Amino acid sequence: MPHFAVLIYADESLHALDAVDAELAENDRHAGDLQDSGSLTLAYALTPRAAAVSIRRDGTAEGPFLQADQFVAGFYVLDAPDVDAAVALARLNPAVRTATGGVEVRPVHSGGVTADSA
DSSP: EEEEEEEESSSSSSSOOOHHHHHHHHHHHEEEEEEEEEEEEEEOOOOOOOEEEEEETEEESOOOOOOOOEEEEEEEEEEEEEEEHHHHTTTTTTGSSSSOOOEEEEEOOOOOOOOOOO
């Protein structure tokens, strides 16, 4: 079955290192629903952008690569029969219901897990 990446855009990540369960509950429910449906392949939430280190040809800098109002706060990969089915699942993401966030669905070209992280 084809894979689709769902990029989650927000004005900041909820997943600070000290985030409490109540802050993450809605996103955790969404992830659980996707797992229960059998469509979730992998998912990663990113920490707030202040934790980023940007690397360019002339060196490194603290902070995100681009200064923007929204940025990628996380991503997950879905198994879906086609892009319409992937969009229908991604539309349920809590970020879609916020005033400043949303998601982007893109077909995955190639790749996958390359090493066992256990």
